Amino acid sequence: MIRTILYLTVVLLCGNVYAQDYSYFTKTIRTFYTSAAEAEKQYDLLVSKEQIPFAIGDSVAFLYRGEANSVAWMGDFNGWGYDKNFHNKGTRIPNTNIWILKTSFPADARLDYKIVVNESTWLLDPVNTHQQWSGVGGGSPNSELRMPRWAADPVTEPMEGIQRGKIQKDILINSALLGYQVTYSIYTPPGFNPAQRTIYPIIYITDGYEYMHEQMGNMPVILDNLIHLKKIKPVIAVFIDHREPVNRSNNRRMQELAMNSGYLAFITTELIPKIEKQYMVSIDPKDRAILGTSMGGLTAAYFAFSRPNLFGLAGIQSPAFWFKPEIYTLCENPEKPPVKIFMTTGTINDTREGAEKMKTLLNKNTCTYQFREVNQGHSWGNWRDLTDDILIYFFPAN
Incomplete structure (x- = not known):
């Protein structure tokens, strides 16, 4: 009875506030x-x-x-x-x-x-x-x-007086499989010292240029802050750039990220071996993540369900499942579901319908997953706000 009275009181008070606001x-x-x-x-x-x-x-x-x-x-x-x-x-x-x-x-x-x-x-x-x-x-x-109840997540802004990771930008790889050059950038966490032989978890990020950009994903700052706050363990991040190295206006993402088996082969047989040769990163799938948004979200699902022996973690943001509906068939009956999935979508003209359909499949195939909806659209403001939730889910500090 007391709980009911308290609930009704809160409802009436909130209703009164809304009435005053509208007035x-x-x-x-x-x-x-x-x-x-x-x-x-x-x-x-x-x-x-x-x-x-x-x-x-x-x-x-x-x-x-x-x-x-x-x-x-x-x-x-x-x-x-x-x-x-x-x-x-x-x-x-x-x-x-x-x-x-x-x-x-x-x-x-x-x-x-x-x-x-x-x-x-x-x-x-x-x-x-x-x-x-x-x-x-x-x-x-x-x-x-x-809108009045929206607030920026402080973790997306640089914190003062903290150690920061380092970024080596625009590393070139000549892909024999793709027949062209690809660039990527590497984030190493604060305190990284290859001489210490510490083994790090790793995350591969499609649309890496945008995820890195301070006006869009601002992900290096988010990584720095989360590591400083001890919300995640130190992690190495690989930001993959889909722009042609000699002509940055030519963005190949619509081809590379459209459930492209050739691109998957490039990542798994050329890029990952190169990274693992140069850095002490875990080879355990539960420590290796793939993250992407829109077409990259489609690709994250495709990579994880195609190669769960490599990608045990999949961050799927506003996935463009509509572009390749066959992704649902691939994910419906996987031989071995990915270990963890974090999927997000906006509710306002974003990818909610496709994400909800995939959520039903994840329930069916007993995947371990988190699902978040926010009242935003298909925007970097949406994706940046949720990046910390994904990272904390994947790489929680011990």
Whole structure:
């Protein structure tokens, strides 16, 4: 009885908070329609407080000021234009050049977006300081909507006064199997000393350039922090670059990561032996991980279920299982399920449907796994936020 009373009290209190939030949101938006002068004043006030987009509770108003015939917002919330059911067109506030789009998202959502003016000019939000370099391949920023209950994970930012690992970048390997050159980078943990002959676990990472990039995956910083906090044991990481070494604009990921048996052979018979010859790393599958996002998530599942004798750990982020549906057949009845899988997906125009289908198969074949969903889209903000969870699951400190 006491527990029931406490539960009802919490529900009522939370409901009251949401009611107050929505009341404040409605009052603020109403001000824009009082007069043109009040609209300009309210807009400037929100800009000064860095509150555009204006988000309270689960409600949000996108705002843009500028002369235009039309203004729309494109982003994770409408699949960057693919989801036609989401109303993304703004309306002009009368007698002003201020445009508004009101909508709602989960209170802990984080989403990428851009503004589209006159159906042709794509802009970063000029009054939003939050940006996220995004999309697989990255290279340019999006504006970032941070709903009130979303908060950045501190472990994704550099910690002061700690030892840092070292990165040897752009190591070249000539692949006889692929018939071309591949580059990769190696992260060695703080205190690494080959003379000590310490044996380290190892993780291989597809889309390694993006996972390394400080504006995208920022994974070396996450590794440094987790090792310092003693949340994971020291680990060596291999960041595989899919860009052609002499022409970085040519990214081969769509070929290499599409359940490509030739690429799997390159990794297992050329790259891994080279790494294991040069570094004291464990050869036990339970200490060897493969990690990737989107097409790389598809590849992580493909590698682990094809070669469980090599990869006992598979980090699968926002997997593009739709690209090769035969992955489900491969994973449905494995001879020996991988030891551990950590799979993640966003809930907003990401890969939730395919991930849920794979989750059903993992239950069926008795895999040991963790599954996480977050209210985000197909974005490096999503994947970076969950990298620490994967690493802690794979390499917990003793």
